[in-house]
Amino acid sequence: MHAEIPSRAFQYGILAGIIDSDGHVHEHLGTEIKTVSGRIFKSMTAILSALEISAKTKLRDSPSNSFSKKPRYEIYIPSAEMKRNKSKIPSVKIARYLPKSVFSEKD
Numbered sequence: 058m059h060a061e062i063p064s065r066a067f068q069y070g071i072l073a074g075i076i077d078s079d080g081h082v083h084e085h086l087g088t089e090i091k092t093v094s095g096r097i098f099k100s101m102t103a104i105l106s107a108l109e110i111s112a113k114t115k116l117r118d119s120p121s122n123s124f125s126k127k128p129r130y131e132i133y134i135p136s137a138e139m140k141r142n143k144s145k146i147p148s149v150k151i152a153r154y155l156p157k158s159v160f161s162e163k164d
Contacts, residue, residue, distance in 0.1 A: 065145075068104045073148040075101055082150040086139040090132040093119075098130035110138050 063071075075097070076082065080090045092098055098114075105112050115131045123129075143151055 065108065068108055069145045070147060072104055073146045076146070076148045077150050080150060082154065084154055085136045086143065086151065086154060087136040088134040088139050092130050093125050093127040095130065101132055110134060110142055112138070
């Protein structure tokens with residue numbers, strides 16, 4: 058038995074959900090995703106790779122004032138990559154910085 062590869066639309070939807078829950082979108086659309094879950098980190102880097110979206114990754118120690126003492130995984134998607142894919146990622150946080158016509162009710 059083998060798993061099916063999710064559609065690109067599904068992968069963009071997963072990316073949007075993670076951005077909206079664990080992400081921060083800057084006004085220039087550069088996007089950061091931070092998580093303490095190694096599983097989420099690996100899944101997100103696999104999805105970004107499948108979607109041909111370049112990203113930078115880091116593993117950082119937990120800040121001393123953080124509730125979680127686990128290391129933190131960080132993914133940064135540069136603004137050029139986000140601008141190239143913005144209309145495909147149905148994220149509420151991204152939509153804040155886009156013209157209203159990018160995501161219309163008719164799509």
